Amino acid sequence: MIRVLFFGPVADRVGQREMSFDFAPGMTLHDVMHKVGMLYPGALSIVSFVAVNQNQIHDKQLALNDNDEIAFMAKFSGG
C-alpha cells in the first residue's frame, strides 16, 4: 500500500488529506503523481515539494517500496 498525504492548500484542492494506492512492483513516484493528477486535475499545479518517507525527493523516477508515505506540499509559509 502506498499512502499519499496532502497538506494545506494542496489538501484544499484535492478535498481530502489522505488517500492510498495498491503497491505494484516497479511503481515510481511519477506513477503516483500521474494517478493523483488524473483523479484531481490541476490539484498538483501548486505542489513545490514532494517527500517520500519524510525526505524531499527531486527524482520523479524514484522507485517506490510497499508502505512508502508520499506527501505533496505547496511552498511552505511557517514562521
Add this chain to the structure above:
Amino acid sequence: MNEPVRIQQEDFLQDAEIAALKASSQRIGGIATFLGCARDFSEGREVSEISFEAYGSMALAEMNKLRDEAISKFTLLDARIVHRVTTVRAGDNIVFIAAAAEHRAAAFDGCRWMIDELKQRVPIWKKEITPQGEAWVTPHP
C-alpha cells in the same frame, strides 16, 4: 525543561526557553532571539485569525536538522526552536528561535539563519482568516 525543538499548540514562555539555554552552558556570552507573532493586517486586509497546519513528523525532523546545522555552522553553544501549530489571533506568539554563543556575532547570525531556513525548509503552512474569507499565505522572502 522541554525539548529544545518542539511543535506545539500551546503558547511558550520566552523566559523559560532562555533559562533552559543558559542552564546548558556557562560559556554563553550572548543569546539572540527571534519571536514571530501574529499581525492583524496583511496584504491590505484585516486579519482576524491565522491557522497553522504542519506535516508534523517531517517538520520536527527538519527543525532538529536545522538546529544541528546552525550549531555546527555558527559554532553555537546551544539553540532552541519552538513553533506553534494552532489558530492564533493578533499579538499571539507563533515561533521562537534562540541562538546562544560565546559572542554576539555568532548568536545574531545563527538566529537569523535559523528563521530564514525554517521558512524555506520546514513543512508548515499558514492560512489567514479575514472578514472577506480565508486564504493560504504565499511565502514571503
